[in-house]
Amino acid sequence: HGFSLDLRLITDSTNDKLKGDGFTHNKLVVAEYQSAGRGRRGRKWVSPLASNLYWSLGWKTQLPVQQLGGLSLIVGLAIVKALQQLGITGVELKWPNDIRYQGRKLGGILVELSGDMVGGLQVIIGVGLNVHMASNAAESIEQEWINLQELEPTISRQQLLITVIQCLQDYLERFSDGGFESFLSEWQRYDECLNKKVAILQGEDVINGIGAGVDANGAFLLQTGKGIKPVYAGEVSLRFR
Ligand code: ATP
Numbered sequence: 001h002g003f004s005l006d007l008r009l010i011t012d013s014t015n016d017k018l019k020g021d022g023f024t025h026n027k028l029v030v031a032e033y034q035s036a037g038r039g040r041r042g043r044k045w046v047s048p049l050a051s052n053l054y055w056s057l058g059w060k061t062q063l064p065v066q067q068l069g070g071l072s073l074i075v076g077l078a079i080v081k082a083l084q085q086l087g088i089t090g091v092e093l094k095w096p097n098d099i100r101y102q103g104r105k106l107g108g109i110l111v112e113l114s115g116d117m118v119g120g121l122q123v124i125i126g127v128g129l130n131v132h133m134a135s136n137a138a139e140s141i142e143q144e145w146i147n148l149q150e151l152e153p154t155i156s157r158q159q160l161l162i163t164v165i166q167c168l169q170d171y172l173e174r175f176s177d178g179g180f181e182s183f184l185s186e187w188q189r190y191d192e193c194l195n196k197k198v199a200i201l202q203g204e205d206v207i208n209g210i211g212a213g214v215d216a217n218g219a220f221l222l223q224t225g226k227g228i229k230p231v232y233a234g235e236v237s238l239r240f241r
């Protein structure tokens with residue numbers, strides 16, 4: 001469907017590789033190993049050889065930047081849908097970018113804006129999914145994590161990639177046409193934070209509350225003693241308490 005594929009054995013980070021390619025639309029970079037895989041705010045994404053999926057998609061959009069808060073959420077929903085098609089259920093999404101199973105991290109999403117041009121913004125959508133990573137490769141991961149192979153022993157990385165990209169293409173089209181709003185009820189179904197006690201950390205500040213879903217722009221809604229407060233992804237972290 002008009003996608004181009006750049007398959008690499010080794011790269012620093014598939015997000016950074018795409019950034020170096022200038023403006024791209026529907027260009028997919030896939031790597032077997034990342035020497036500098038990244039999470040949010042410069043944190044390391046553990047990326048051993050031939051174990052997992054690491055890919056990034058270059059995508060142009062005409063949507064205004066305020067509406068892009070929902071993008072990492074719909075990427076998560078597309079992944080949940082793809083996993084269901086492969087027989088894997090019970091996956092949840094932790095706002096804004098974590099893919100989890102029973103509280104353990106299965107993967108993550110890193111959406112970055114890399115520039116603007118006449119008539120649109122350049123977005124880079126990066127995804128890492130753990131498939132059959134050896135536990136000694138993952139010693140530096142300081143939170144609970146899990147491999148997809150534990151959920152579906154016959155999973156193939158190739159089939160997984162194809163299914164995820166097909167679902168993502170659908171969801172991106174729908175998102176381009178109508179923004180995040182039409183995904184709200186779907187998000188609610190997989191929202192790990194809904195009705196849970198959570199804390200939002202912003203630098204030294206901590207705000208406690210209860211997860212109350214997200215709004216039509218993809219902002220997290222925190223129910224506090226003083227009413228519902230929208231929280232934007234940029235500089236915050238979310239923890240269960
Ligand atoms: P935040 O809520 O601030 O996003 P986070 O802990 O999810 O917090 P991210 O930057 O989203 O932080 O993700 C990076 C973190 O994910 C790393 O600090 C590490 O704990 C964990 N991590 C790194 N590689 C992997 C991996 N392959 N699988 C699971 N978790 C990983």
Ligand code: BTN
Nearest residue numbers: 013037038039040108109126128
């Ligand atoms: C997170 O949970 O913080 C997001 C992790 C995103 C990891 C993927 S792996 C492919 C792409 N390249 C990177 O360097 N990061 C993303």
